[in-house]
Amino acid sequence: MDNYLHLKHLCFKYTGIGASTQDVLNNITLSLGVNECVAIIGQSGSGKTTLIQHFTGLLKPSSGYVFYGDQDIWAKSFRKSVLRKKIGLVFQFPETQLFEESVAKDIAFGPKNMGLQQVDIEQRVVEAMQAMELDPALFRNRSPFHLSEGEKRRVAIAGVLAMQPDMLVFDEPTAGLDPKSVQRFAMIVRRLVEAGKAIVIVSHSMDFVAEVADRVIALHAGKLVYDGNPCDFFADIKRLRDIGLERPSLLEALDTWHRPVPPFLQGVISFQEFQNKIKKFAHFHEL
Amino acid sequence: MAFLTDISLGQYYPGDSFVHRLDPRTKLLSILCFMTALLISFEPIVLIGFSILTLVIIASSQLPLALVLRNVRPFIWLFFLTIFVHVFLTPGRLLYTMPLMSLKITYEGLTLGLIYSVRLVLLILLAALLTLTTSPIELTDALERMLSPLKRFKVPTHEVVMMLTLSLRFIPTLLEEAQRLKNAQVSRGASFEGNVVQRIRSIVPLILPLFISAFRRADDLALAMDSRCYTGGEGRTSFRKLVFKSADYLVLLAVLTSLMLLIIF
Structure with a gap:
């Protein structure tokens, strides 16, 4: 599928008295929607969360356009509820939005709002739970308030997944998760991409970004400073320093261990790829 | 909203x-x-x-x-x-x-x-x-000083004033939280429009998580105050002393x- 969400020369600033007159977002142009995993990165306050709220029209740009396909989403005739079914937003700490008495009911909230039949809702709930590695038999009737924080978050994400959007946007999905849960989440993201979804992840963790992203979009002080593949992005140390970001720890480690990086490890940024390459290398040289 | x-x-x-x-x-x-x-x-x-x-x-x-x-x-x-x-x-x-x-x-x-x-x-x-x-701190300092005569009648003025400060302090926080929750539920297809019954019903996904987080915040705050040895009003001094200046006397007189x-x- 082609890109279907286009931001064109988008600027945003907060209005009201006492609000800063500076643009929070400044002339952002980008397209999303291809079946890939895009990471939006940048320092705190660079405008990442503000940017994703424009995707479904939760914020209105002060100037510039957001197009869904060829329709301007702020045109009078455009119904934003359509957009919100197609693009699922998962906010920071989504576990705080749970409110139903059982896990299954909470996940069913979205599909129910879409006006689906009970049978379809049931099926979507089960599918979403399985995708988020929540065993329906164990979890469906439990109260969401009695789960662990990691489980709560998976329930909340399942609630968005059950609406079966084409694109899923996560804001800091790994914040506050233990390393094992982060790994599990990386697996889940990879499976979602394989299932044909467009994934957008806002993250502070360069390790996580290196692990899952096919494309990196970097923001600095409200401006788009990079849009392209992660390898090139992490290779440019000067730019990284300029915009206040770190390199993934694997790259740091490779630099300290051996410089220059051996040819067969060139361009490797994720641990998984690293493991595969090392295994292949060892196998080839019969080590 | x-x-x-x-x-x-x-x-x-x-x-x-x-x-x-x-x-x-x-x-x-x-x-x-x-x-x-x-x-x-x-x-x-x-x-x-x-x-x-x-x-x-x-x-x-x-x-x-x-x-x-x-x-x-x-x-x-x-x-x-x-x-x-x-x-x-x-x-x-x-x-x-x-x-x-x-x-x-x-x-x-x-x-x-x-x-x-x-x-x-x-x-x-x-x-x-x-x-x-x-500033809220000045305001509550003033309130506490003005209410202090009531202490004689065993009115816990310091505690009352502190509760007042805390509620003032948390109004913006709760509003922000409400806005965030509203965005999250709207993204799950919730609608806050319609007739009165629909609106009242639609408020549940907003109010319930808001209450839960408010209670959790209150718990965290109590713990934080405890761990910083907060014991209440008795013998507590303040960093800034309130002093009447000549302008104050003039204004009050007028x-x-x-x-x-x-x-x-």
């Missing part, structure tokens, strides 16, 4: 004007006097005087005018209701009869409606001016004498 972003209740706007520098007790007492005066007098001339006074205070506080006036906005329907009720329900000299519903507009009603709304506007503006020019004069005449 646009009002979520409009509320500036208890907001403080830092500055270094004459009004900002006044002792918070002076400001609190003056406001109390003003409010009493506003509520006991019906004379239009007094209201005009107070309107001018309010403008003078706004000017000398160096606050943006729009920021002060914004506080009135959430109450606009209250003014309409006030004027409406008074205009049509006060008996007196007939000015005009509405053709369809035989509603009568009277001269007395019109004046009374205007007086009551101007009063409300002034009360709100004055209260807003107090919080805009006084305010009190005008209130006296108003009561006498």
Whole structure:
């Protein structure tokens, strides 16, 4: 599928008295929607969360356009509820939005709002739970308030997944998760991409970004400073320093261990790829 | 739910004007006097005087005018209701009869409606001016000092004042949280429009998580206070001592004498 969400020369600033007159977002142009995993990165306050709220029209740009396909989403005739079914937003700490008495009911909230039949809702709930590695038999009737924080978050994400959007946007999905849960989440993201979804992840963790992203979009002080593949992005140390970001720890480690990086490890940024390459290398040289 | 972003209740706007520098007790007492005066007098001339006074205070506080006036906005329907009720329900000299519903507009009603709304506007503006020019800490310090005589009657003034500060402090936090939750539920297809029943029902996915997080916040706060050895009011000193300056005496003198004069005449 082609890109279907286009931001064109988008600027945003907060209005009201006492609000800063500076643009929070400044002339952002980008397209999303291809079946890939895009990471939006940048320092705190660079405008990442503000940017994703424009995707479904939760914020209105002060100037510039957001197009869904060829329709301007702020045109009078455009119904934003359509957009919100197609693009699922998962906010920071989504576990705080749970409110139903059982896990299954909470996940069913979205599909129910879409006006689906009970049978379809049931099926979507089960599918979403399985995708988020929540065993329906164990979890469906439990109260969401009695789960662990990691489980709560998976329930909340399942609630968005059950609406079966084409694109899923996560804001800091790994914040506050233990390393094992982060790994599990990386697996889940990879499976979602394989299932044909467009994934957008806002993250502070360069390790996580290196692990899952096919494309990196970097923001600095409200401006788009990079849009392209992660390898090139992490290779440019000067730019990284300029915009206040770190390199993934694997790259740091490779630099300290051996410089220059051996040819067969060139361009490797994720641990998984690293493991595969090392295994292949060892196998080839019969080590 | 646009009002979520409009509320500036208890907001403080830092500055270094004459009004900002006044002792918070002076400001609190003056406001109390003003409010009493506003509520006991019906004379239009007094209201005009107070309107001018309010403008003078706004000017000398160096606050943006729009920021002060914004506080009135959430109450606009209250003014309409006030004027409406008074205009049509006060008996007196007939000015005009509405053709369809035989509603009568009277001269007395019109004046009374205007007086009551101007009063409300002034009360709100004055209260807003107090919080805009006084930081919550100053305000509660002042309250605690002024209420301290009640300690003799075993009233836990310090605790009461602390609770007040905390609730003021958490209003913006809770509003932000509500906005965030609203966005999250809207993204799950929730709708906050429709008839009254639908709206009340749609509020559950918002209110419930909000309550849960408020309770959790309260718990965390209690723990944090405990771990910093908070024990309450007895023998507690404050970092800033409140001291009356000559400006404070002058302002208080002026305010009190005008209130006296108003009561006498």
